[in-house]
Amino acid sequence: MLKKLLPFVEHAIKKPVWDCRMCGQCVLHSTGMTCPMTCPKTLRNGPCGGVRENGNCEVIPDMQCVWAKAYDRKESLPMPAVWKEHFNELRPPVDMRLQGSSSWINLITKRDQQTPAGWSIQDGAH
Amino acid sequence: MSLLREKLENSSDRVFTAEFPSIDGGGMASVARDAARLAPWFDAVNATDNPAAHAHTSNTTTAIAMQMHGLEPIMQIVCRDKNRLAIQSDLMGGALHGIENISLLTGDDVTAGDEPEARRVFDIDSTQAINITRIMMTGKYLSGRKINPAPNFYIGAVENAAAPPFDYRIERALKKHRAGASFLQLQICYHPDRLEAFCKGVAKIAPDLKLIPTVVLLKGSKALGFMNEKVAGIDVPKDTFARVASATDQAKEAYDLTLELAQHALSLPGVRGLHVTDFRHDDSLNNFMNDLGLKPRN
Ligand code: SF4
Numbered sequence: 016m017l018k019k020l021l022p023f024v025e026h027a028i029k030k031p032v033w034d035c036r037m038c039g040q041c042v043l044h045s046t047g048m049t050c051p052m053t054c055p056k057t058l059r060n061g062p063c064g065g066v067r068e069n070g071n072c073e074v075i076p077d078m079q080c081v082w083a084k085a086y087d088r089k090e091s092l093p094m095p096a097v098w099k100e101h102f103n104e105l106r107p108p109v110d111m112r113l114q115g116s117s118s119w120i121n122l123i124t125k126r127d128q129q130t131p132a133g134w135s136i137q138d139g140a141h
Numbered sequence: 142m143s144l145l146r147e148k149l150e151n152s153s154d155r156v157f158t159a160e161f162p163s164i165d166g167g168g169m170a171s172v173a174r175d176a177a178r179l180a181p182w183f184d185a186v187n188a189t190d191n192p193a194a195h196a197h198t199s200n201t202t203t204a205i206a207m208q209m210h211g212l213e214p215i216m217q218i219v220c221r222d223k224n225r226l227a228i229q230s231d232l233m234g235g236a237l238h239g240i241e242n243i244s245l246l247t248g249d250d251v252t253a254g255d256e257p258e259a260r261r262v263f264d265i266d267s268t269q270a271i272n273i274t275r276i277m278m279t280g281k282y283l284s285g286r287k288i289n290p291a292p293n294f295y296i297g298a299v300e301n302a303a304a305p306p307f308d309y310r311i312e313r314a315l316k317k318h319r320a321g322a323s324f325l326q327l328q329i330c331y332h333p334d335r336l337e338a339f340c341k342g343v344a345k346i347a348p349d350l351k352l353i354p355t356v357v358l359l360k361g362s363k364a365l366g367f368m369n370e371k372v373a374g375i376d377v378p379k380d381t382f383a384r385v386a387s388a389t390d391q392a393k394e395a396y397d398l399t400l401e402l403a404q405h406a407l408s409l410p411g412v413r414g415l416h417v418t419d420f421r422h423d424d425s426l427n428n429f430m431n432d433l434g435l436k437p438r439n
Contacts, residue, residue: 055250055261056220056221056247056250056261056263056266057263057266058247058263058266059266059269060266060267060268060269060313060316061266061268061309061312061313061316062304062306062309062313063247063248063374064246064247064299064300064301064304064328064373064374065249065250065301065304065373065374066301066304066305066306066374067304067305067373067374068304068305068376070305070306073249073250073253073373073374074250074252080305082306082309083305083306086306086308086309087306103312103315103316105268105269105272105316105319105320106269107269108225108264108265108269108283109264111264131283131284131285132284132285133276133281133282133283133284133285133286134272134276134283135276136272136320137272137275137319137320137321
């Protein structure tokens, strides 16, 4: 029951504020409270090379680049130091099976931390 | 070991790279012609992967064809058209044919090309693709399944020092380096100050990351204006544009500008060579390389 209900509740809260796309693996805290899934290229590790001179998106010219916004916010918003440290972490590929599920449940069950068996990160590349 | 790797890792020689023209028919004869033109000057040449979101002969087969004609390829892999499975099979296909130099990049959006209605893939991003390539070098696919023997790659990436957010560009380059990239080809940059800040910032923290800025040979202000307006992430300052546009001999002024940018780029910390794009298709490439003090190879 909760599994069915929570995605609705989560979406109702996160959609208006962060334009949440329900990827099920929320990384908002580490991306300056800016959702990387609203990037047309869904980049989770920083901006593409196409950012315009005014900081807007290559694909949607009247939208600020999601990562330009994330970087600004990371610098300016008050948030725990550890969240800022996580900004440059190497975020793993999205698990497409989690699309539409509640990231809150996935956080509690640690399902959102499962990565493919071969995925690893070099020392220092946290 | 690839020549590019040998030079970058085991010598202090400068390296010069270029872009192989996209192949749209013309067969091996056209490959032979282009290879012969580029071989005297370049250590390795990019085999592109549907550049500017236009379909062309594939990255892997272009790289193989180049190799058959004595030109060392840097096989590009772009995240726009392929999911993680296809990217890993590109890498394995390259390894099967002894292709070692790989460059992984995000790629222009489909809307930049001539089939803007296509589905964009972006299943993984360029930093994840770099990390997966590094993982494959340890003898396994992303799934954990074994690859025996492990493929041998020399991993590169691309960064745009001239696009906002500027400070973040340095951090992102370092992140790609930590993920496994040994060299970076940099996007065309008409802001020497931005390029300088970027190279200094990167070299301070990662002096072993090899930087290869790009310069472009073009005919005049028309081409310069086109890049400024149409190519994502490239900005040409007004003064720079005016300098070329108001010159009596535009071709000469554009050439001099490129030479100045090239000499400045080569003087920066961390910079180990140049990527030269030739949109002029006249004899200026030879002059340019001569003016940089290079001699053609036999
Ligand atoms: S410009 Fe920014 S928001 Fe737009 S596709 Fe690139 S990274 Fe994403």
